[in-house]
Amino acid sequence: MKKDILYACLAFGAMTVACGGPVPGLAADGQYVVGVSNTLIGNGWREEMVCSIKAEALASGKVSKIVLANRNGGPSEQIADLRNLISAGVDIIILNPSDRKALDPVIKQALAKHIVVVAVDQAVSAPGAYVLSNDQVAYGREGAEALFKALGGKGNVVEMRGIDGVPADADRHEGFEQALKKYPNVKVVASVFTGWSPDKGSQQIKDLLGSGKRIDGVWTSGIDSMIVDAYKSANVKFVPVVGADNNGFIAQMINDKDNGLTAIAVTNPPAVGGAGLGLALGILSGKKEPRVVHLTPRVYTNANARGMDWAKSVYDPKVDPTYPVYSGIPPYTSYTPAQEKACKGPGEA
Amino acid sequence: MTSANPPHDAGRAGLGRFAQRHPGLVGMPLFLLLFLAVTVAIHPSYSSFDAQSLAMGAMPLALAAAAQTVVVISGGIDLSVGSMIAVTNVLAAATMEHANFGQAVLLSVLVLAIGAAMGAANGLIVVYSRVPDVVVTLTTGFIWSGVALLILEKPGGGAPDRFLSLGAGTFATPWISGALILLIASVAIIWIPVQRSRLGLLLYAIGSDKAAAFRSGVNVERTRFLAYVLGGLFSAVGGIGLIMTTGIGSPLAGVYYTLSGLAAAVLGGVSLSGGRGGMVGPVVAAYVLTLIPTDLIFLNIDPNFGQVIQGTLIVLVVMAGGLVALLRARKR
Numbered sequence: 001m002k003k004d005i006l007y008a009c010l011a012f013g014a015m016t017v018a019c020g021g022p023v024p025g026l027a028a029d030g031q032y033v034v035g036v037s038n039t040l041i042g043n044g045w046r047e048e049m050v051c052s053i054k055a056e057a058l059a060s061g062k063v064s065k066i067v068l069a070n071r072n073g074g075p076s077e078q079i080a081d082l083r084n085l086i087s088a089g090v091d092i093i094i095l096n097p098s099d100r101k102a103l104d105p106v107i108k109q110a111l112a113k114h115i116v117v118v119a120v121d122q123a124v125s126a127p128g129a130y131v132l133s134n135d136q137v138a139y140g141r142e143g144a145e146a147l148f149k150a151l152g153g154k155g156n157v158v159e160m161r162g163i164d165g166v167p168a169d170a171d172r173h174e175g176f177e178q179a180l181k182k183y184p185n186v187k188v189v190a191s192v193f194t195g196w197s198p199d200k201g202s203q204q205i206k207d208l209l210g211s212g213k214r215i216d217g218v219w220t221s222g223i224d225s226m227i228v229d230a231y232k233s234a235n236v237k238f239v240p241v242v243g244a245d246n247n248g249f250i251a252q253m254i255n256d257k258d259n260g261l262t263a264i265a266v267t268n269p270p271a272v273g274g275a276g277l278g279l280a281l282g283i284l285s286g287k288k289e290p291r292v293v294h295l296t297p298r299v300y301t302n303a304n305a306r307g308m309d310w311a312k313s314v315y316d317p318k319v320d321p322t323y324p325v326y327s328g329i330p331p332y333t334s335y336t337p338a339q340e341k342a343c344k345g346p347g348e349a
Numbered sequence: 350m351t352s353a354n355p356p357h358d359a360g361r362a363g364l365g366r367f368a369q370r371h372p373g374l375v376g377m378p379l380f381l382l383l384f385l386a387v388t389v390a391i392h393p394s395y396s397s398f399d400a401q402s403l404a405m406g407a408m409p410l411a412l413a414a415a416a417q418t419v420v421v422i423s424g425g426i427d428l429s430v431g432s433m434i435a436v437t438n439v440l441a442a443a444t445m446e447h448a449n450f451g452q453a454v455l456l457s458v459l460v461l462a463i464g465a466a467m468g469a470a471n472g473l474i475v476v477y478s479r480v481p482d483v484v485v486t487l488t489t490g491f492i493w494s495g496v497a498l499l500i501l502e503k504p505g506g507g508a509p510d511r512f513l514s515l516g517a518g519t520f521a522t523p524w525i526s527g528a529l530i531l532l533i534a535s536v537a538i539i540w541i542p543v544q545r546s547r548l549g550l551l552l553y554a555i556g557s558d559k560a561a562a563f564r565s566g567v568n569v570e571r572t573r574f575l576a577y578v579l580g581g582l583f584s585a586v587g588g589i590g591l592i593m594t595t596g597i598g599s600p601l602a603g604v605y606y607t608l609s610g611l612a613a614a615v616l617g618g619v620s621l622s623g624g625r626g627g628m629v630g631p632v633v634a635a636y637v638l639t640l641i642p643t644d645l646i647f648l649n650i651d652p653n654f655g656q657v658i659q660g661t662l663i664v665l666v667v668m669a670g671g672l673v674a675l676l677r678a679r680k681r
Binding site: 041065066067068069070071072073074075076077079080081083084085086087088089098099100101102104105167 | 392394395396398399401402405406409503504505507517591594595596597599601602605639642643646647649651652653655
C-alpha cells in the first residue's frame with residue numbers, strides 16, 4: 001500500500017494533497033516513533049540486530065512506528081540519515097555508529113530536540129547519548145580463560161582473530177592477552193586474521209592441521225563451526241574449540257559432544273538493538289539508566305549440564321549455521337524468540 | 350566535433366530552443382524541482398534543516414560527479430574518483446587536526462595540488478601505456494585506496510571548527526548552507542574558465558571523435574591528460590568537502606562515490622560515449638540522487654528500494670535521451 005502511495009506521489013507530485021498523510025512524531029496515547037540507523041546491510045548479525053529492535057517495539061506495546069534508515073555507507077551517509085530521522089519527527093534513535101566521533105554534531109542536534117539517542121554495538125563520544133554494547137575485551141578474556149582451564153593450564157593454542165584494524169578485534173585480542181598472562185604455560189603457536197570469513201578461516205585451519213604443529217586448543221573470534229568441520233574432514237582427534245553463539249557451532253556443541261568435542265560458546269548477542277530500545281523506553285517512562293551499559297558476555301561449555309541445557313534451548317535447525325542464535329537480553333528486552341524470528345515491527349503485516 | 354553542438358533550428362524561439370541546445374541546463378533542474386515538490390508534499394514540515402541536510406549530503410557526490418563528467422566528456426572514464434576522494438579526505442583530516450584556520454586553508458591548497466597530481470598520474474599512465482582507461486583507473490583506484498588506509502588506518506583526524514563551518518554552516522539565511530555555496534563556487538571557478546577556453550572545446554572535440562580531432566591538429570594526448578588532471582582536482586575538492594560535512598577523515602568513505610558519481614553524470618545528461626553533456630546536469634542530478642533515500646525515510650519505505658529507484662531512473666533518463674536523439678535524426 002505504501003508503494004502505491006509512492007507511485008501516486010511520483011506521478012502527481014505537488015498537486016497530490018493525499019501525500020501529506022499523518023505527521024510522524026505526533027502519535028497518540030503515549031506511543032513513540034522510533035528511528036533506526038544502520039550502515040551495513042547484507043550481514044546476518046546486523047539483520048538480526050534490526051529484527052530485535054522491531055521485536056522489542058512490538059512486544060513493548062509503546063511504539064507506534066519504526067522508521068528504518070538502512071543502507072551501506074560511511075559517516076557522511078549516516079549523518080544524512082540521522083538528520084532525516086530527526087526531521088521525520090522520531091522520539092527515539094537507535095543507531096549502530098559507523099564512527100565514534102563524526103556523528104557527534106548531529107547527535108547533539110537530536111538531543112536538542114529531546115530525542116533519546118542510544119548507540120548500540122559500538123560507542124559514540126557525544127555526551128548525552130546512551131551507549132549499550134557487548135564488552136568485547138571480556139569476550140576475548142572469558143572465552144580464552146575457559147579454554148585454558150579446559151586444557152589444564154598448559155598446551156599449544158591457535159588464536160583465530162577477526163579483521164585487522166577493527167575496534168572489536170583489537171578489544172578481543174586485548175582480552176585474549178589478559179587471559180594469557182594468567183596462564184604462563186599456555187603457548188600461542190599461531191595467530192591469524194580470518195577476516196571473519198568462513199572460507200578464509202576454513203583454509204587457515206586446514207593449513208595449520210597440515211603443518212604438523214601440535215595444537216591442543218583453538219580460540220576463534222566467531223569463525224567457529226568451520227574449525228570443527230575441518231577437524232572432521234581431516235579425521236583428526238578433536239581439541240577444545242572456543243566459538244560464538246552461532247547456530248552451526250551450537251549444533252556441533254550438542255551433536256559432537258559424544259564424539260569427544262569440547263565446545264565453548266561465548267555470547268555476542270545482536271539483541272543489543274532491542275536492548276537499546278528497551279533502555280530508551282525505560283528512560284522515556286522516567287527510569288534512570290546509566291549512560292554506558294557494557295553487557296558481559298556469557299560463556300557456555302558442553303562439558304557441563306548448564307551449558308548443554310542452554311545450547312539445546314537456543315539451537316534452531318531452521319536458522320542458517322552462520323547466523324547467531326536468537327536470544328533476548330533481559331531485563332532490557334521483553335520479546336519472545338518467535339517475535340525476533342518473525343522480524344515484524346508494529347503495524348507490519 | 351559537429352555533434353557537440355546541435356544544428357541551429359531557425360524559427361524555433363525562446364525556451365524551447367534553449368532547452369534543446371542545453372538539455373542539462375533545463376531538464377535536470379526541472380526534475381529536481383519536481384522532486385523537491387514531491388518531498389515537500391510528503392513531508393509538509395520541510396524546513397531549512399532539511400535543505401541543509403540535502404546540501405551537505407549532496408556536496409561530495411556532486412563533486413565526484415563533476416570529476417567524472419570532465420573525464421567522460423573527453424571520451425574516457427575514471428574509476429579511481431572515489432579513492433582519490435578518500436586519499437584527499439584523510440590527508441586533509443590527518444594534517445589539519447591541530448592546525449588553525451589559516452593553516453587549514455593553506456593545507457587545502459596543498460591537498461588540491463595532490464589531487465591534481467593523482468589525476469596527472471592517471472592521465473600519464475592512460476596516455477603513455479595505451480592500456481584501456483578502465484583498467485588503468487581501476488588499478489590506480491586500488492593503489493589510492495591502499496594509500497588512504499596507510500595515511501589513516503581507521504576514521505579519525507579532524508579540522509579546526511571555523512574551517513568546518515565553511516561547509517556545515519549557513520550563509521545569510523538558514524536556507525543557504527555553506528555546502529551549497531562552496532559547491533557552486535568551486536565548480537564555477539574550475540569549470541567556467543576551462544569551458545570558455547580552447548581546452549574546453551578540445552575536451553568535447555576529442556570526446557566526440559578522436560580521429561577527427563587529431564586530423565584537425567588537436568593534441569589528443571595532452572587534452573586527455575588534462576581531463577584526468579581536472580578529474581583529480583575535482584576529486585580533491587570532494588575530499589575536502591567530505592571533511593567539511595563530516596568533520597573527520599574516513600579512509601573507506603570514498604568507495605561509495607565512484608559509481609554514484611558516474612550515475613549522477615549519466616543521469617545529468619553526460620554521454621558515456623563522450624563529447625556530450627555539461628556540468629550543471631550532473632551536479633543537479635547528485636541532488637536528485639541524494640533526495641531519493643531522504644524521501645524513502647519520510648515515506649517509511651525500505652531504503653533498499655533506493656537502489657532500485659536510482660537504477661530505474663537512470664535507465665529511463667538514458668532511454669529518453671536516446672529517443673530524443675532518434676526523433677531528431679529522423680526529422681533531418
